Amino acid sequence: MTISVAMTVNGKSVSGKVEARTLLVQFLREHLGMTGTHVGCDTSQCGACVVHVDGKSVKSCTMLAVQAEGSKVITIEGLAESADKLHPMQESFRENHALQCGFCTPGMVMSAIDMVKRHNYQLDEATVRRELEGNLCRCTGYHNIVKAILAAAPAMKSAGV
Amino acid sequence: MTAATGIGARVLRTEDKRFLTGTGRYVDDLPLARATHAYFLRSPHAHAKIKSIDTAAAKKMPGVVEIFTGKDTADAKVGGLICGWVVKGKDGQPHKSPPHPVMALDTVRYVGDTVAMVVANTADEAKDAAEAIKVDYDVKSANIDLARALDKGIPEVHPEAPGNLIYDWEIGVKADIDAAFAKAAHVTKLDLVNNRLIPNAMEPRAAAADYDKGTGNYTLWSTSQNPHVLRLILSAFVLGIPEHKLRVIAPDVGGGFGSKIFCYNEETMVTWAASRVGRPIKWTAERSESFMTDAHGRDHVTHAGLALDKDGKFLALRVDTIANMGAYLSTFSTAVPTYLYATLLAGQYTTPLIYANVRAALTHTAPVDAYRGAGRPEATFVIESLVSKAAAEMKIDAAELRRKNFIPSTAFPYQTPVALQYDSGNYPPIIDEAMKIADYKGFEARRAEAKSRGKLRGIGFSSYIEACGLGPSRVIGQLGGGVGQWESAQIKFNPTGNVQILTGAHSHGQSHETTFAQIVSDKLGVPIEAIEVVHGDTATTPFGMGSYGSRSLAVGGSAIMKAADKIIAKGKKIAAHLMEASVADVVFEQGTFKVAGTDKAVPLGAAVFAAYVPHNYPLEELEPGMDENAFYDPSNFVYPAGTQICEVEIDPDTGTVEVVAHTAVDDFGNIINPMIVDGQVHGGIVQGVGQALMENAVYDKATGQLVSGSYMDYTMPRADNVPSFKLGNKVTPCPHNPLGVKGCGEAGAIAAPAAVMNAVHNALAPLGVKHVEMPATPLNVWQSIQGAQPAAAE
Numbered sequence: 001m002t003i004s005v006a007m008t009v010n011g012k013s014v015s016g017k018v019e020a021r022t023l024l025v026q027f028l029r030e031h032l033g034m035t036g037t038h039v040g041c042d043t044s045q046c047g048a049c050v051v052h053v054d055g056k057s058v059k060s061c062t063m064l065a066v067q068a069e070g071s072k073v074i075t076i077e078g079l080a081e082s083a084d085k086l087h088p089m090q091e092s093f094r095e096n097h098a099l100q101c102g103f104c105t106p107g108m109v110m111s112a113i114d115m116v117k118r119h120n121y122q123l124d125e126a127t128v129r130r131e132l133e134g135n136l137c138r139c140t141g142y143h144n145i146v147k148a149i150l151a152a153a154p155a156m157k158s159a160g161v
Numbered sequence: 162m163t164a165a166t167g168i169g170a171r172v173l174r175t176e177d178k179r180f181l182t183g184t185g186r187y188v189d190d191l192p193l194a195r196a197t198h199a200y201f202l203r204s205p206h207a208h209a210k211i212k213s214i215d216t217a218a219a220k221k222m223p224g225v226v227e228i229f230t231g232k233d234t235a236d237a238k239v240g241g242l243i244c245g246w247v248v249k250g251k252d253g254q255p256h257k258s259p260p261h262p263v264m265a266l267d268t269v270r271y272v273g274d275t276v277a278m279v280v281a282n283t284a285d286e287a288k289d290a291a292e293a294i295k296v297d298y299d300v301k302s303a304n305i306d307l308a309r310a311l312d313k314g315i316p317e318v319h320p321e322a323p324g325n326l327i328y329d330w331e332i333g334v335k336a337d338i339d340a341a342f343a344k345a346a347h348v349t350k351l352d353l354v355n356n357r358l359i360p361n362a363m364e365p366r367a368a369a370a371d372y373d374k375g376t377g378n379y380t381l382w383s384t385s386q387n388p389h390v391l392r393l394i395l396s397a398f399v400l401g402i403p404e405h406k407l408r409v410i411a412p413d414v415g416g417g418f419g420s421k422i423f424c425y426n427e428e429t430m431v432t433w434a435a436s437r438v439g440r441p442i443k444w445t446a447e448r449s450e451s452f453m454t455d456a457h458g459r460d461h462v463t464h465a466g467l468a469l470d471k472d473g474k475f476l477a478l479r480v481d482t483i484a485n486m487g488a489y490l491s492t493f494s495t496a497v498p499t500y501l502y503a504t505l506l507a508g509q510y511t512t513p514l515i516y517a518n519v520r521a522a523l524t525h526t527a528p529v530d531a532y533r534g535a536g537r538p539e540a541t542f543v544i545e546s547l548v549s550k551a552a553a554e555m556k557i558d559a560a561e562l563r564r565k566n567f568i569p570s571t572a573f574p575y576q577t578p579v580a581l582q583y584d585s586g587n588y589p590p591i592i593d594e595a596m597k598i599a600d601y602k603g604f605e606a607r608r609a610e611a612k613s614r615g616k617l618r619g620i621g622f623s624s625y626i627e628a629c630g631l632g633p634s635r636v637i638g639q640l641g642g643g644v645g646q647w648e649s650a651q652i653k654f655n656p657t658g659n660v661q662i663l664t665g666a667h668s669h670g671q672s673h674e675t676t677f678a679q680i681v682s683d684k685l686g687v688p689i690e691a692i693e694v695v696h697g698d699t700a701t702t703p704f705g706m707g708s709y710g711s712r713s714l715a716v717g718g719s720a721i722m723k724a725a726d727k728i729i730a731k732g733k734k735i736a737a738h739l740m741e742a743s744v745a746d747v748v749f750e751q752g753t754f755k756v757a758g759t760d761k762a763v764p765l766g767a768a769v770f771a772a773y774v775p776h777n778y779p780l781e782e783l784e785p786g787m788d789e790n791a792f793y794d795p796s797n798f799v800y801p802a803g804t805q806i807c808e809v810e811i812d813p814d815t816g817t818v819e820v821v822a823h824t825a826v827d828d829f830g831n832i833i834n835p836m837i838v839d840g841q842v843h844g845g846i847v848q849g850v851g852q853a854l855m856e857n858a859v860y861d862k863a864t865g866q867l868v869s870g871s872y873m874d875y876t877m878p879r880a881d882n883v884p885s886f887k888l889g890n891k892v893t894p895c896p897h898n899p900l901g902v903k904g905c906g907e908a909g910a911i912a913a914p915a916a917v918m919n920a921v922h923n924a925l926a927p928l929g930v931k932h933v934e935m936p937a938t939p940l941n942v943w944q945s946i947q948g949a950q951p952a953a954a955e
Contacts, residue, residue, distance in 0.1 A: 019285070021285070029190075033192060034183070035183070035186075035187075035189070035190035036182070036183015036184065036185075037183065038187070038363075038364070038415075039189075039365075039445075040363045040364065040365065040415075040448065041448035041871070041872050042447045042448045042449055042871070043448065043871045043872050043873050045871075045872035045873065045877075046363065046448070046872060048363060075183065076181075076182065076183035077182065077183040077184070079182070080181075080182050086178075086181060086182070090181040090182070093177070093181055094173055094174070094177040094178070094181060095173065097173075097174065097836045097837065097839075097840050099177060099180055099181070100416070100670035100671070100672065100840060100844065101362070101363065101364065101413075101414065101415045101416040101669050101670030102176070102177075102179075102180025102181075102185050102413065102415065102670075103185075103187065103362075103363040103364040103415025103416060104363045104415075105180050105181060106183050109181065125885065126881075128880070129880040129881040130880075130881050132879065132880035132881070133879050133880070133881060135880075136363065136872070136877050136879065137363065137880075138361055138362055138363050138416050138418070138844070138848070138877075139363075139416055139670045139840075139844045140840060140843055140844050141843035141844040141845070141846055141847035141848075141883065141886070141909075142843075142847065142878075142879075142880040142883060143840075143843040143883075143885050143886055144840060144843065145880065146880060146885065147885075
């Protein structure tokens with residue numbers, strides 16, 4: 001049995017027919033072909049699948065596609081203003097070498113943006129480290145991810161994003 | 162002109178843009194028209210006979226295309242998976258080689274062993290159908306405890322390996338060692354467990370395969386660190402598909418750390434079944450499958466002793482290790498606890514006598530193979546734990562004892578008693594720099610301050626050496642390795658002057674696309690934006706051995722240098738023709754050919770254009786085109802070395818260990834991109850801290866169930882488990898490769914466990930705690946504190 005679902009992803013209206021058990025991440029990856037959002041575990045621990053749903057960061061493997069009915073979803077593919085103009089968080093990750101294999105990166109970036117906003121653009125190292133508890137990275141040792149997020153906070157504020 | 166993008170520059174990564182915008186292309190991201198999906202039914206038992214498998218009901222489930230079992234692969238004569246490194250034991254005989262079928266035939270040998278493959282229209286349908294397969298098992302008792310695996314009466318994993326012994330191997334002369342120990346002024350003894358780890362690259366393993374009936378060509382997309390070697394193994398040993406009819410593509414790969422070197426049964430099955438199903442097949446591991454079936458790492462039980470004279474000079478080192486192989490021999494498993502472990506036991510020291518006995522044992526657990534560092538972290542942990550313990554026992558400063566025994570800088574090349582000849586190094590300035598950065602002098606004040614807060618503060622050293630950059634093919638062959646260990650490169654100019662570097666190495670986080678481009682930019686004066694690095698596809702890149710053992714820059718980078726030399730040599734001939742000069746008078750500087758002492762000049766781009774449009778060109782003596790390839794086989798391993806200093810604070814009430822500071826100073830030879838090298842060290846340190854404090858692959862000793870089978874149970878280091886790091890570096894260029902580089906990929910993980918554990922022991926010493934095993938979890942530490950006798954007399 002399939003269910004119709006419709007939502008806005010990165011500003012575009014999308015719809016599809018899904019099974020009741022279809023997860024939001026499966027809808028994004030398998031139905032919409034938006035493979036920037038990754039699946040790194042099966043227990044909602046790794047955070048590779050983090051997206052924004054109605055302005056809040058959500059692990060898209062913990063949410064059914066039908067639960068996102070009518071929602072506004074932003075994924076890693078929807079962040080950059082254009083091919084040449086990255087979001088300040090993306091730019092900061094690049095500038096600070098906060099990614100190696102790139103697999104955890106989409107979730108890290110989405111979590112980081114949400115973190116900066118929730119803390120009103122004011123963060124310290126201990127807060128960033130604590131806030132990253134839902135995102136695993138095996139390559140970077142977190143050192144440069146923390147640096148990138150701390151550097152991106154004022155950049156996001158001055159860019160007004 | 163290329164100073165900002167050449168060797169030594171902090172160049173931002175070329176690969177970042179696609180990863181940051183969600184446009185990377187990993188195996189699971191591939192859109193394959195008409196694709197089916199595979200799910201593998203796994204054994205729930207550590208050891209059982211398969212009495213019957215009934216797939217009748219499952220075959221009728223919605224969407225099911227086909228179901229295969231071990232009988233199908235046996236009937237089709239699919240070969241078994243191989244171990245590619247022959248280790249000869251004390252008796253001169255090659256190691257025992259039990260069969261490793263791609264799917265279990267009549268026996269399952271670990272939890273996760275593959276029993277059936279379901280192919281269906283969707284992954285969910287395949288999984289649903291697998292649940293309907295009825296397997297009748299006769300459960301047997303299992304051999305799980307490594308320390309007892311070689312004892313009499315323990316269940317055997319394979320009849321081909323009586324007593325579960327794969328080999329009993331030694332290096333060094335035992336009698337000499339015994340004599341040295343007998344007359345030593347001091348002997349330090351240590352019993353160690355090197356805890357079993359699960360690599361956990363963030364991208365789970367995945368494979369997809371397609372078969373073209375018209376041409377008979379197979380394509381396999383795999384999360385592989387070495388696509389050419391994977392193709393070679395599948396072709397020559399397992400599936401018999403001729404090498405030229407099998408294309409292996411390893412696209413973007415999300416980390417490997419060793420676990421994606423090996424040839425696994427899932428990618429084999431997906432390839433084999435694609436031609437039978439007649440549609441593409443995709444498989445992506447769930448994380449719980451990764452925990453169960455990725456090759457695990459480490460897992461040693463060791464008894465070691467260090468003999469010293471009264472002044473603290475090392476006289477002899479004795480090591481006795483049982484190494485876990487798991488239930489089947491994985492691709493490189495046999496080499497890890499021998500040639501990548503025992504040959505490293507000299508460390509940075511002049512220890513004149515070393516003897517190691519290594520016995521490799523089978524158990525009913527997942528296969529164990531190379532994981533970041535592979536043998537070298539285990540060796541470093543033995544040596545550096547012993548040295549710090551000896552220092553504490555003899556009341557000599559831990560740094561001083563190390564310094565007293567360092568190989569002097571004048572002694573290189575230095576022949577160790579365990580086969581390796583270190584090419585270069587200068588260890589004292591490294592430890593000096595590390596102590597300066599870590600403010601070693603201020604430690605006692607910090608310890609006192611921590612004590613006033615009720616915390617126990619400790620400091621620990623770890624001075625490591627590693628042999629990497631595998632390796633001279635001749636030596637690898639003499640040691641039983643089944644492959645060459647050279648690397649290849651092709652530098653291909655296009656007529657308009659931009660460049661492709663085609664490499665047989667593979668990047669899965671190492672940043673080759675940037676580092677390799679920097680080499681060519683520096684050497685040929687081409688802007689980095691005009692250079693593309695191509696890797697990971699056997700159809701487009703020259704044969705290469707792949708990326709592991711910190712070899713891609715030292716070996717692959719050297720091949721690129723050789724190819725670049727050929728470009729320059731050919732360019733000189735073209736430029737000489739264009740300038741009507743003698744080749745001997747042409748020099749190449751900053752991307753331009755010049756005749757010394759004149760104003761004649763031909764930019765490389767003009768020579769390239771002339772080579773592709775050879776209207777004015779010496780065609781009689783020179784082929785058109787600008788496309789050169791090179792192979793490079795190193796004359797020795799490379800020997801990075803360094804010192805890490807860790808400081809911990811322990812809460813004695815809870816046993817919680819916090820890493821409060823961690824310093825690493827390394828000698829990686831010349832550095833191409835310091836930003837990338839630092840990143841490799843950061844990540845390595847955290848994997849080492851993870852081993853020391855958190856990570857542990859635990860099998861229930863009675864049932865063989867993997868207790869730590871998910872991120873809920875296997876404690877991965879998170880951002881708030883570690884501090885920011887303080888790094889430094891010293892350079893002794895490698896004397897035998899053209900870049901003067903050593904490897905940096907594994908150093909962090911090699912040195913960190915001993916640094917952390919020495920700090921833990923240093924912190925707990927006042928309480929009389931003698932030994933804490935890894936991982937030093939709060940429970941483990943708290944129990945050690947409770948069981949300790951306070952060292953009141955000291």
